[in-house]
Amino acid sequence: MGDQTLAGESNASGMHPDQATSRRMPVVCERFDDLGAxxxxxxxxxxxxxxxxxxxxHLACAEQVREAYGLDAVVFIPAGNPVFKRDRDITPASDRLAMCRLATESNPAFDVSSLEIxxxxxxxxxxxxxxxxxxxxDNVELVFITGADAVAKIFRWHESEAVAGLARFVAVTRPGYPLDDEMRATFEESPFTVEFLEITGLSVSSSDLRRRVSEGKSIRYLTMSRVRDYVCEHGLYRKEH
Structure with missing residues (x-):
């Protein structure tokens, strides 16, 4: 976001304060707001x-899809109030957003958006x-990355017909959810553009990480070290929500 400085000072980029305060705030994210301009x-x-x-x-999935489809960038968008998870409490959006930023900042092809929040x-x-x-x-193609299990339910998504015309979909395999011809055939006569990609299986889930923390177990190597440190420092997941 735009830096703020005291009157009469210059910011780190050497701009005068008047120039800094007039800087356009990003709509989607810092790194790729002007993609395709x-x-x-x-x-x-x-x-x-x-x-x-x-x-x-999450990170391995995004990186493998980026390479396979020649994506110029991948933006992570943490959900604000996901409809399908109304049955449980969710960690505050500010924490989930912060953890995403920590996890992705070392990859120049990744960024995070607070758009939904x-x-x-x-x-x-x-x-x-x-x-x-x-x-x-229009020269920027939107490629929505999702799991093969989730895309199987895409026809029941809110305003699914509208969704079909807004993006191309890449459905990735997950451990225990192999692709089959029947699933592929489902989309052949549909308005959706869906491609399937088999990725290196990483049997890791957010629910498992929350459980491990609540039981006092280590999550080292299951997430980025910066995220692990954030979880510890902020006392997240000490008890199941």
Whole structure:
């Protein structure tokens, strides 16, 4: 976000304060807000999720899809109020957002957006895709990354027909959920553009990390060390929510 300085001072970039305060605030994220502004074709990967907490499985998935489909960037978008998780308490959005930033900051192709959190209300994929589509020029292709188990239910998503026209979908395999011909055939006559990608299986889940912390067990190597430190420092997951 824009830096603020005292009157008469220059900021770290050497800009005068008047210039710094007039700097446009990012709509989506800091690193890739202007993706496609030069008119060249670009691909933006979208990783949505609760990220409670973010872990190595999320990161490995995003990186493998980025390489396989030549994505120029991947933006992680923590959910604000996910409709499908109303039955349990969720860690405050500010903590989940902070952990995502810590986990992704070392990868120049990754960034994090607070778009869904700032929107408020229930979180629906269609609303997020509409905001992204309105922000980025037409030369930027939106590539929504999701699990094969989740994409199997895509026809029941809120305003699914609208979702189909807003992005291309990459469905990745997860441990214990192999792809089959029947699932692939489901999308052949549908309005959705869905491609399937088998990725290196990492049997890690956010629920398992929360459980391990609540039981006093280590989550070292299951998430980035910075995220692990954040969990410890803020006393997250000490008791199951």
């Amino acid at each position: 030069n008119g060249a074709p670009a691909r933006l990967g979208i990783m949505g999720g609760t990220f409670d907490p973010v872990h190595i499985g 700032e929107r408020g209300g229930d979180t629906y994929t269609v609303d997020t895709l509409r905001e992204l589509r309105a922000h980025y020029p």
